[in-house]
Ligand SMILES: CC(=O)N[C@H]1[C@@H](OP(=O)(O)OP(=O)(O)OC[C@H]2O[C@@H](n3ccc(=O)[nH]c3=O)[C@H](O)[C@@H]2O)O[C@H](CO)[C@@H](O)[C@@H]1O
């Protein structure tokens with residue numbers, strides 16, 4: 001088992017380049033199966049989730065060629081409509097196979113997906129969408145089976161703007177007969193990137209980025225080349241790495257529009273954030289003001305930045321409050337941060353963070369962003385921090401230790 005060893009208190013300086021977005025790359029890789037010829041994807045991050053999804057589609061018959069951050073997918077020989085259950089359990093995004101294969105072949109089957117253990121993660125809204133499009137849906141002993149002779153456009157209202165449900169329904173509807181309207185749709189940038197990709201392939205989609213998406217089904221989709229958008233959560237994590245060490249780091253390859261909620265909070269905290277066409281420069285002193293944060297669907301403050309923000313809020317002048325509204329079990333990093341000396345109290349969906357010095361300790365990444373928060377805390381702690389169970393971190397960050405070392409952090413990956 002690998003772990004990270006971090007020696008804290010080095011102010012970070014220099015430049016870090018952010019890679020392509022995990023949560024945009026995954027649905028786009030899955031949706032490539034809809035093309036009638038080859039697809040080329042650039043800026044695909046080299047992550048465990050990507051490797052597992054590629055293995056799933058290869059096992060279904062796709063030919064996949066990976067060369068660094070480029071992937072070529074030839075979906076013409078895809079014959080299976082079922083995703084390998086062992087692999088599908090390793091990531092959340094395996095459930096996009098449902099929408100894709102339902103649209104392509106009228107049948108799809110997979111086990112309930114994996115992903116971070118951050119709360120109850122039902123897929124009822126995905127299934128409601130498939131049913132509305134005319135599919136027969138069976139969920140039995142954790143295995144989902146969806147089938148339809150024909151998919152027909154429908155009006156679908158989502159009770160919550162779910163990212164995954166919006167994506168799955170948008171993909172299925174892109175090949176349905178007639179028009180589909182998704183109301184209360186999620187507005188995340190990753191959904192916009194997927195819609196742009198599908199549109200170049202031949203889909204007819206309007207309204208992405210708003211809460212009403214309209215899709216006119218088409219019969220054919222062709223192979224295209226597409227570059228994945230930069231990862232806004234990876235960018236935010238490195239922005240916090242600079243701030244938490246009172247550093248001065250230029251984070252390159254950031255669409256600043258996508259990190260506005262974090263930039264706004266950083267301004268409130270007294271951190272200097274200079275926005276540039278190529279990225280953001282984050283420069284901080286040791287005197288940070290406390291702030292309150294509430295996670296919300298985009299364009300609100302992202303839940304995927306909550307744990308990293310909590311690490312930063314341990315280093316302010318007064319008590320801060322975080323309210324987590326998206327996932328009911330996303331405070332698992334709190335006990336680990338406490339091992340490092342943090343003073344945090346949880347009350348239901350709220351966490352009260354009192355400022356104080358952090359000191360190095362042995363901690364465990366309980367999920368992907370929890371792991372990122374512990375690395376950040378380690379950078380600000382006195383002494384040595386060991387972060388274990390880093391396979392969670394590797395689901396979402398490509399070479400995080402190398403990137404942080406490049407700006408002066410003392411962090412090494414070692415095998416236990
Ligand atoms: C692979 C990927 O892109 N993962 C992201 C995606 O997860 P994911 O797509 O799973 O998250 P959703 O937006 O679907 O979930 C948000 C909320 O909706 C609820 N819900 C969801 C679906 C459903 O059918 N029924 C239901 O009740 C969930 O329990 C949760 O409370 O968006 C989350 C919210 O920004 C992020 O934290 C994840 O990093």
Ligand SMILES: C=C(OP(=O)(O)O)C(=O)O
Nearest residue numbers: 092115116304368369396
């Ligand atoms: C929760 C996350 O991922 P997943 O939905 O893949 O578990 C995340 O990226 O923070």
